[in-house]
Amino acid sequence: MDVKEIRKQFPILDQDVNGKPLVYLDSAATSQKPLQVIEAVDDYYRRYNSNVHRGVHTLGSLATDAYEGAREKVRSFIHAASTQEIIFTRGTTTAINMVAESYGKSVLKDGDEIVLTQMEHHSNIIPWQQTAKATGAKLKYIPMQEDGTLSLEDVKNTITSHTKIVAITNVSNVLGTINPIKEITKIAHGHGAVTVVDGAQTVPHMKVDVQELDCDFFAFSAHKMVGPTGIGVLYGKKQLLENMEPVEFGGEMIDFVDLHDSTWKELPWKFEGGTPIIAGAIGLGAAIDFLEDVGMDNIAAHEKKLVDYACSKLEEVEGITTYGPEKRAGLITFNIDTVHPHDVATVLDSEGIAVRAGHHCAQPLMKWLDVTATARASFYLYNTLEEIDAFAEGLIKTKEYFGDVFA
Structure with a gap:
């Protein structure tokens, strides 16, 4: 599966957001559309x-x-x-x-x-x-x-x-x-x-x-x-x-x-x-x-690689809580200690990274998790390991930013 070639079919991905290359990690909310569609x-x-x-x-x-x-x-x-x-x-x-x-x-x-x-x-x-x-x-x-x-x-x-x-x-x-x-x-x-x-x-x-x-x-x-x-x-x-x-x-x-x-x-x-x-x-x-x-088996295998890599990267960042089982579909829902999910999403957006924040139309589940909201990064066939690196770096910057604010 040639992700670089696949990305060429999605014109929206070829842009900068807030002066940074767009990293779209909100496909669970809605996916982007290829030229063919x-x-x-x-x-x-x-x-x-x-x-x-x-x-x-x-x-x-x-x-x-x-x-x-x-x-x-x-x-x-x-x-x-x-x-x-x-x-x-x-x-x-x-x-x-x-x-x-x-x-x-x-x-x-x-x-x-x-x-x-x-x-x-x-x-x-x-x-x-x-x-x-x-x-x-x-x-x-x-x-x-x-x-x-x-x-x-x-x-x-x-x-x-x-x-x-x-x-x-x-x-x-x-x-x-x-x-x-x-x-x-x-x-x-x-x-x-x-x-x-x-x-x-x-x-x-x-x-x-x-x-x-x-x-x-x-x-x-x-x-x-x-x-x-x-x-x-x-x-x-x-x-x-x-x-x-x-x-x-x-x-x-x-x-x-x-x-x-x-x-x-x-x-x-x-x-x-x-x-x-x-x-x-x-x-x-x-x-x-x-x-x-593209092939559904190829898509599933690619997303597994992405989510496994993302889980390992988030484990390296202190103060992050992730939710859900080890075997999961291609998304990660998380919170950063003392930082509201909306603030996390706002800082990430300043880095060109789009994630979801809120209750995700699942308020009973939020109550079960004992949180009011979470942030969520969701992956699809057009995402890359390099984008996950940028996501992890964005989380570190978020922690640093709010650490400085509350210092």
């Missing part, structure tokens, strides 16, 4: 901008072919059984809300259980809180181990015959914990429950096979996997989606409309009301082409 979206708007599924004219046919072609690329990328199982959404948040609203509220009743973890992103907590309030279901949380992992024994003890839904992240956006989804799904299915997987931090970084995982629903966003913002995917098993009602109504998703009743299109279109996110889907298709050209 930018040009694919530009080509759609310049050459064949048209609505899909409606017109028989040439531009409409080109747009429909590109839009549905992107759906097939997604199907293949995550190894779904059919394109009918691929729903385009606005992103992971919309996808999870769709499951909570359509599936959750139709199957849950008073006394049923929804099982979560404390490491969930707010987007995989709040929809279930609202669903529980509406149905009388109860929220339960799988306990976490000291290092931020889950014990399968705890999973077995938490999921019961009353559990109907297990909603869980595949990879924690804070700890980098990689949860054993296949094993958890097997336990859930043993009790008749379905699994809803937040795959936002998984699909960009490692191979995903939803059939092997056997999960029932899987959600992710394009913008974290070198694709455009504003589009994501809900994968759902066909037999479940067929029995679910749409949550948005209007054009595109109907079969027949009468004055007093209507019928819906077949899957996947019954869930895609209104003019869909055409340019976004085309951009997502181009992003998948890009990632597959």
